[in-house]
Amino acid sequence: GQQLNQSPQSMFIQEGEDVSMNCTSSSIFNTWLWYKQDPGEGPVLLIALYKAGELTSNGRLTAQFGITRKDSFLNISASIPSDVGIYFCAGPTSSGGGADGLTFGKGTHLIIQP
Amino acid sequence: DAGITQSPRHKVTETGTPVTLRCHQTENHRYMYWYRQDPGHGLRLIHYSYGVKDTDKGEVSDGYSVSRSKTEDFLLTLESATSSQTSVYFCAISHPDSTYEQYFGPGTRLTVT
Numbered sequence: 035g036q037q038l039n040q041s042p043q044s045m046f047i048q049e050g051e052d053v054s055m056n057c058t059s060s061s062i063f064n065t066w067l068w069y070k071q072d073p074g075e076g077p078v079l080l081i082a083l084y085k086a087g088e089l090t091s092n093g094r095l096t097a098q099f100g101i102t103r104k105d106s107f108l109n110i111s112a113s114i115p116s117d118v119g120i121y122f123c124a125g126p127t128s129s130g131g132g133a134d135g136l137t138f139g140k141g142t143h144l145i146i147q148p
Numbered sequence: 149d150a151g152i153t154q155s156p157r158h159k160v161t162e163t164g165t166p167v168t169l170r171c172h173q174t175e176n177h178r179y180m181y182w183y184r185q186d187p188g189h190g191l192r193l194i195h196y197s198y199g200v201k202d203t204d205k206g207e208v209s210d211g212y213s214v215s216r217s218k219t220e221d222f223l224l225t226l227e228s229a230t231s232s233q234t235s236v237y238f239c240a241i242s243h244p245d246s247t248y249e250q251y252f253g254p255g256t257r258l259t260v261t
Binding site: 065067074075076077078079082084122124126127134135136137138139140141 | 181183188189190191192193196198204206207238240246248249250251252253254255
């Protein structure tokens with residue numbers, strides 16, 4: 035099946051720093067999604083990308099759909115303590131679209147040091 | 149917040165016993181999903197449903213069955229629980245305008261001893 039590779043696996047940063055993470059796939063995706071999971075809760079959708087080259091922002095978060103359609107990037111500017119959590123990239127399991135489920139990366143753990 | 153609840157939220161059971169997890173939605177969405185989350189694996193799809201009585205298998209369906217007799221309820225059953233099924237289970241529903249955009253419940257932490 036499809037696999038999504040996220041990097042880095044974890045990040046230790048200082049409050050106020052900018053954060054960058056990425057997700058790559060061996061196959062082409064038509065949609066990229068970024069989720070965040072807080073401890074003890076379900077993932078929450080942050081950003082959805084539908085077109086190669088697309089750049090979309092949600093507050094301090096900016097995500098890009100790679101031109102090759104095999105990668106995506108998520109940036110967080112001026113990190114704050116509530117940004118702590120696990121960030122997942124995801125894409126449709128098959129060409130049938132998300133109706134038959136999503137494939138998730140293994141996540142990037144973001145830890146903010148005081 | 150999408151109206152998704154899961155029950156129970158925590159369960160400890162013994163190997164070989166049957167277990168049923170329930171997902172309930174108040175959004176009247178057609179599509180519902182069950183995922184499991186394990187350290188080092190992210191979230192993996194177990195089963196999904198595209199309507200009442202319409203279900204299909206996901207990536208890790210062995211040992212699990214599902215049923216959907218009403219739009220609002222999607223049940224996940226472990227017929228005979230094994231220790232490898234110790235995990236956190238999440239239910240999700242799809243956004244009505246885009247099945248790519250899925251909304252997750254709070255999760256059920258299942259421990260099989």
